[in-house]
Amino acid sequence: MRETKMICTMCGKEYLGEHFRCSCGEPLEIVIEKKTAVNISWRKSGILESFSDLLPELKDFNSLSMGEGLTPLTKIEHAMTDGLELFIKNETINPTWSFKDRGSYLAVLDAINKGYKHIGTVSTGNMAASVAAYSMRAGLKTTILISDSIPEEKISPIAIYGPRILKVKGDYDRLYFKSLELGKKKNIYFANSDIPMRVEGSKTIAFEIFLQLEGRVPDFVIVPTSSGGNVRGIEKGFRELKACGLSNSIPRMIVAQALGCCPIHQAFSSNDNQIEKFAHAHTIAHAIENPFPPSGNAVLRMLKENQGITVAVNEDEILTAQRQLAKRGLFGQPASAVAFASISKLRKEIGVKRAIVVAVLTGSGLKYPAILKEQPSVVEVTDIDSLQDLL
Numbered sequence: 001m002r003e004t005k006m007i008c009t010m011c012g013k014e015y016l017g018e019h020f021r022c023s024c025g026e027p028l029e030i031v032i033e034k035k036t037a038v039n040i041s042w043r044k045s046g047i048l049e050s051f052s053d054l055l056p057e058l059k060d061f062n063s064l065s066m067g068e069g070l071t072p073l074t075k076i077e078h079a080m081t082d083g084l085e086l087f088i089k090n091e092t093i094n095p096t097w098s099f100k101d102r103g104s105y106l107a108v109l110d111a112i113n114k115g116y117k118h119i120g121t122v123s124t125g126n127m128a129a130s131v132a133a134y135s136m137r138a139g140l141k142t143t144i145l146i147s148d149s150i151p152e153e154k155i156s157p158i159a160i161y162g163p164r165i166l167k168v169k170g171d172y173d174r175l176y177f178k179s180l181e182l183g184k185k186k187n188i189y190f191a192n193s194d195i196p197m198r199v200e201g202s203k204t205i206a207f208e209i210f211l212q213l214e215g216r217v218p219d220f221v222i223v224p225t226s227s228g229g230n231v232r233g234i235e236k237g238f239r240e241l242k243a244c245g246l247s248n249s250i251p252r253m254i255v256a257q258a259l260g261c262c263p264i265h266q267a268f269s270s271n272d273n274q275i276e277k278f279a280h281a282h283t284i285a286h287a288i289e290n291p292f293p294p295s296g297n298a299v300l301r302m303l304k305e306n307q308g309i310t311v312a313v314n315e316d317e318i319l320t321a322q323r324q325l326a327k328r329g330l331f332g333q334p335a336s337a338v339a340f341a342s343i344s345k346l347r348k349e350i351g352v353k354r355a356i357v358v359a360v361l362t363g364s365g366l367k368y369p370a371i372l373k374e375q376p377s378v379v380e381v382t383d384i385d386s387l388q389d390l391l
């Protein structure tokens, strides 16, 4: 099998084989070799077959796939969208209920193809559950590193898959880099949030949107952003479609964050090239609460290059958006609602009219029921004999 070539997103240094990050500290990305005729198509057998021309060569010998990806693109009608053609890419129906499964699937296959016997990740949420599910399913030794401060209710949805869980005391931001370093020493494939193969998984979101819009490219794609791996992947997908001649434009990416933790938005707004650690991060959108995102600088470069923008929304706006989405039939977790909440800001701030907009609904609202106490439930009570009067 060909070795995949990788290139640093900042300094351009090239790598072959088993690397996760450039020696300069910035993320690497996989280079897809140019082919003469590229074909992508929607095949029920899965993302690997549908998009094989634009993905690294990977073999799924043991049927690891659980039907990740190939998710619906749902049109949103009604008042607040007038002038916009608005679609929701519904990632909640993935095997572990978030988009993470796309990248976990490819990363675990990559690890198996390269002969690794041990997979790990650093995460306290959807990434941990997703990597645990795929790695355990593959029968590999699985280690999840979580932070000291994680609430108990977030551990059981990871523990159910049966991985080893290690609570690590100390600076959680350092743990990302430490794990990659130890992975090299101990031959553990650390499938962290923005490693090259995870970004390849997110690319398939772009390919699907393109097929579902029947060859149209959206004007904007809104992505709730934490580590930055997903938004990088989605843009990479659109760039590759253009590079191989299937499309002639790429969307403007909108990085959506919660005001309670918005290191990328902050750096972008003050025109900095480097993110700084966000102090006192706190938001109900736990899934995007990363105060020092490992792909933060790469996302800043990407936004500058292709006219991307950032938006940040407050906690009330997130909860309102979660209800508004649910009224249209879609129940996402607060982090996912951040994308929808950004739309009204987008309208005010850059005056979008007549645009095709896709917001990515990254994960299911049922993942953390604890958060639902923030949403009011109105229940009326009656006895059976008075029921008729109430209906």
Ligand SMILES: *Cc1c(COP(=O)(O)O)cnc(C)c1O
Pocket (backbone or CB within 6 Å): 098, 100, 125, 126, 127, 193, 224, 225, 226, 227, 228, 229, 230, 231, 287, 288, 333, 335, 336, 362, 363, 364
């Ligand atoms: C992981 C996650 C995100 C953020 O994705 P990144 O690639 O880390 O930027 C957003 N929403 C949900 C539901 C997630 O699980």
Ligand SMILES: [Zn+2]
Pocket (backbone or CB within 6 Å): 008, 009, 010, 011, 012, 013, 022, 023, 024, 025, 026
């Ligand atoms: Zn580099």
